[in-house]
Amino acid sequence: MLREKGNVKTAGDAILFQLKSLGEAQAETLARRLGISVQAVRQRLERLFAENLVAYSDRAHGRGRPRRLWSLATGAGSLFPDTHAQLTVDLIGTIRNELGETGLARLLERRREQITAAYSKRFAREPDIARKLTALADMRSAEGYMARVERLGEEGFLLVEDHCPICAAATACQGFCSIELAIFQNLLGPGWRIERQDHLLTGARRCSYRITPQPDVSDQ
Template structure:
């Protein structure tokens, strides 16, 4: 069974910085219980807090994950992938990385296209894509947008170490999304983990006929 501490970490990872009362509600515990758990997590170096002024009254305490807290979530590649990518570039040249990225792109695109086949509705396609990405460890979710489009949010990047070493992986994923969602959709990255955001997010809109 998932512990309360794990649920709190998950909420901070998937929903971003929050106060203890909000976290308590999400985890079905009392605010006092959430505060005690957060203090214990802070002692372990997994969470930190800052106080936000909110007009008259006491400031609101906002909790967030530390780098160590983010590290509690899986990275499928990590240091080994970084070393392999660096050695490939040094010994085989930059074209070797392009070949590796192209092979991964083709494999992912075939998988995604197969799972999205037969889904004509853009919303269904975006939701299916989010489910696929979650299976791969991206903690993805599809949210309807006010303009009739969708927001694909990825709260975790399991290949962050590899992507940091070679940002061609990020460009590749954006291209895959565009092709798999089809010519009737436009895909724009609006938040990027490697650019300093806490997550990656993509705005997906239907194209005008």
């Protein structure tokens, strides 16, 4: 299992994290982002390829040589933590059997309240929406989501989560995904609209959320 992103010790780990975030990339791009030589990156990629952790595809690019794009191999997914996956899935099944869907829904609502309360303390300390979202991404990354914020034009934002540490649980009970969206909307308040754009459970390589100002109905 890989270390957390902030504590990466090897160039190989760093490359795997970059590919997890980017989806696919050339060796030159990886070298630039990591601050090491292209030759060093290529050597690491060859080792990772031999270990069945990365794959590549060569794509035509004009009249020159094809571009070699690297990506994570299927087997690399197990290197990124899925927090207590089987135990969580088993517990969800037990709760369903013992308490039914209504009981499971109550527990999910309690989880939503607890997470919202925890995030709100940090969220409230930040002076503007950009810093609030950066703080949210930091908190999510600390939990294993590999989160970051991207700007969309002058006012919009994209919250990106390149990994889901509770993917097994979310697959067993998609209520986990629903409460996350509700948590984010509650934190942002009525002045902002949040929509899920990408969803790991529907086949996307990441989860992402588009955040834009909510028009004031009174001004329309």
